[in-house]
Amino acid sequence: MxxxxxxxxxxxxxxxxxxxxxxxxxxxxxxxxxxxxxxxxxxxxxxxxxxxxxxxxxxxxxxxxxxxxxxxxxxxxxxxxxxxxxxxxxxGVELEPLTPQRKEEDSHRDRLRQLLEETALFYQHYLTQNTQGKLALDYLTGRGLTTETIASFGLGYAPPGWDTLMSHFTGRGYSIDELKETGLLSENPEKERVYDRFRHRVMIPIRDGQGRMAGFGARVLDPNDVPKFLNSPQTVLFDKGRLLFGMDHARKAIRDRDQVVIVEGYLDVIVLHQAGFTNTVSPMGTALTEDQLRQLQHLTRKMILALDADAAGAKATMRGLEVARQSLDRGDEIVFDARGLLHEESRLRADLRVTSIPEGMDPDEVVLRNPAEWEAILQNARPIVQHVMDTLAAGQDLNDPKVKDGIARQIIPLIEDLASPIERDTYRSRLAVMLHINEESLMQLQPGGKGERRQLSRRRTRPSQREPVAGVEIKNPLRPLENHCLRLLLFKPDLLPQLEDELKINRFPPLSVDDFQSTESQEAFLLMARAINQLDESIRDFFWNNRPDTLESFLLEINRGFNLENTPDERIYDDLFDTINRLRLAKIRESIDTIRFLVTDLSGWEEQQVDEKESLQEYYRKMSDLTAERLRLEKALQPDINLH
Missing domain, CATH: 3.90.580.10 (Zinc finger, CHC2-type domain)
Structure with missing residues (x-):
């Protein structure tokens, strides 16, 4: 066990x-x-x-x-x-002790974090206790920051010397390698020289969601210096695709308000927190990643992306639609990738909205001028598809057939990416009204034409056995299906893209972490997704090389005695497709039974505790949605039977 x-x-x-x-x-x-x-x-x-x-x-x-x-x-x-x-x-369960190697790695990481903590104090001292930091302090107060806010976020100043920090910390017993490993030193291989990475800059400590030091962001004070903003490089502690600036301060407010606001700049976050908008965070100067969105999804599903006028405007929107997935890998600018954001919104079942800031202004300038104005900007946030529709139509001659066609061809793919059929129908209707055209014309731009959904022809084969894992007591009836799905994915991970395509064509949501009920299964699936999205190693090597100790026993159990070496890929694929649909169908049937139970259970509550009418309306709405989805899944599992 x-x-x-x-x-x-x-x-x-x-x-x-x-x-x-x-x-x-x-x-x-x-x-x-x-x-x-x-x-x-x-x-x-x-x-x-x-x-x-x-x-x-x-x-x-x-x-x-x-x-x-x-x-x-x-x-x-x-x-x-x-x-x-x-x-x-x-x-009272004792977890297995860490291996000596892992203990050594953890101890080393702790020492590096301690070095970063001491470095933050070093920079703070130069900002507040040294005359060299006066220019930086004047800059921060000029941006509207109070002494309390500067102290709360631990802001500092990096002195101008090339080896000031290096001399200080080597004198305190830290090695050059440790300073390089934390990103505090840079190296010039040609001159065989190392030097302080951050010099004559405002320093902003960057912490993870638990408040542990990870690295720094730095802003120039001399307008001739480049780049304007400089982050720590990628290190064992600093991964810009996983960190969100301000998360350690914002976590409670995000949960309490059930909403997060995402802005672009570190100082924007700090000033907004100072003004009371403490549910604000910022990515590390890049497009949002799935890891960052998933961190936020643990706290809320309601997310507002606040973009400046350039990033939210027509030019940037068009560029985002064209580069789509490529923009997720670009580290030098924030790109409004509508399709990428819709994909993540669907996977995470989030409510992601977009709002734009007045041209020529940053969020900190808006809130310092008038906090109520910032509140109004957030209130005006729109769903992604609506934002793109309004942006592309702004200033266009909507009587020109060519303009209508161009806008429709940009927006229809976004509408088709939506998981909800109700949202798809709603936005098609809105687009038809906006362009003054018949909705049937838009349907012809969909894959297959006139809304017809192409069905992949698949030869049905007998699936492989789905036996419960021997020696494990399984109380949850869904667990065998979850385990079998993971076994197949681990054995043949390159089938996942084909599976995603077929699910999409059949109007089913993509396979996601929410398809699994067991936390171990969810963690294994997330690791599999990371393995598929990286390019440095084979999918299997990445998965097994990066599996955490917490999943070791689980993975051994579900793979024990499992071997499909001589099984054709087509048969494995059919088994995978059927297993996922059976898993979803079993969950839906359980949910339908539970809602029936909730309806009958209402009579057991005291009248003042519940609103019976409101509760019944919600239960019946949910029952209707689940029943429709159940019929579609049953049809997918029995494609030759007409259920209508």
Whole structure:
């Protein structure tokens, strides 16, 4: 039995959920019902705990669920390893000790973080206690920052010398290699010389979501210096694709307000926090990555991307539509990649909106001029497709057929990328009205023409066996399907793009972490996605070389005795497609049964505790959506049977 299984066997999920008083769990049959703790919900008991399977699900606004670990991860806004440590301590389960190599690596990382902490104090001293920092201090106060804000964010000043920092820290016992490894020194191989990377700049410490030092951002004071902004290089601690500036300050506010605002600049974040808009963060000068969006999704699904007029305007929007995926890999500028953002919005089931800032102004200038103006800008945020429609149509002659055709051809692919059929129909109607054309004309621009969806012809073959893993007690009936899906993906990961194409053609959402209920399965799938998206190693090598210790036992268990070496790829693919659809169908059938249970369970609540009419409306709406999806999945599994 793995440590995860041991913890689940010792801790009752209902006890953990009951630690949040607002849930008000009550026993109903073999399950528990209550109010979801993750969204504002006081009158509709749509949160259900299933003790038999050790899982939970919200059938209301969140539409989320998972196991014990997922609940703690969402409650504490932490990752799986941290949730594992928390619950292991609570259950009295001793986690396997780290290997000597891992202990050495962790100790080394701790020393590097300590070096960065001391460096932040070094820069702060030069800003506030040394006359050399006066120019930097005047610059910061001139930007509207108070002494308290400067101290809160630990801002500092890097002195102009080429070896000032190096001399100071080698004198304190740190090696040149350690200074280079943290990105504090740069190297000129031709001259065989190392020197301070940051000189005569305002220094901004960058911390991860837990408040641990990762690196620095630096802004010039001399207008002749380049580049204007300079970050730490990629290091073992500083990964700009995973970090969000201000996250350590913003975490609680994002959860409390159920919204995050994403801006472009470090100083924008700092001034907005000073003005009370503490749910604001910034990426590291690049386009948003899936890792960054997923961090935010743990706290909220409501995200506003606040772009300056240039980035939000027609020229940048067109460029973003043209370069699409390429923009995610560009590190020198923020590109408004509408298709990329829609893809991530769908995968994460987020509500991502876009707003633009007045031309020639930065967010900090707006909020310093009038905080109410910034609030109004956020209120005017629009969904991505609507933003693109309005932007491309602005200033155009919409009576010109060529203009109409050009705009339609840019927007229809975005509409087709939307996962929700209701959203697709709504935006097609809006586009037709905006362009003063018949909606049927737009349908002809879709793949297949006139809205017809091409079905891939697949030879149906008998799937391979889906036996539960021997020696593991499986209480959750979905677990065997999850394990089998992961086994197939691990054995043949290059089938995933083909699978994604077929799911999209059949109007099914792409395979995502939400298809898995077990936290271990979710973590394994996320690692698989990372392996597929990187190019440095083979997918298998990357996966197995980067697997965390927390997944070791789980991966060994699900792959034990599994071998498809002599099985044709077509048969493996059909098995994978069927397994995913059966997994989704099983989850939907469970959900339908649970909603029926919730309807009958309403009578058990006191009248003043619930709004029966509102609850029934929400339950029946959810039931209708699930029933429609169930019919589509059943048809996909039996393509030759007409269910209508």
């Amino acid at each position: 793995t440590a995860v299984d041991e913890i689940k066997s010792r801790i009752h999920i209902e006890d953990i959920v009951n630690e949040i008083p607002s849930v008000k769990l009550r026993k109903s049959g073999k399950n528990y019902t209550g109010f979801c703790p993750f969204h504002d919900n006081k009158r509709t008991p749509a949160f259900v705990v299933f003790p038999d399977s050790g899982t939970w699900r919200c059938f209301g606004q969140c539409n989320e669920g998972g196991d014990l670990f997922k609940f703690v991860m969402k409650r504490d806004a932490c990752d799986f390893p941290q949730a594992l440590k928390t619950l292991a301590a609570k259950a």
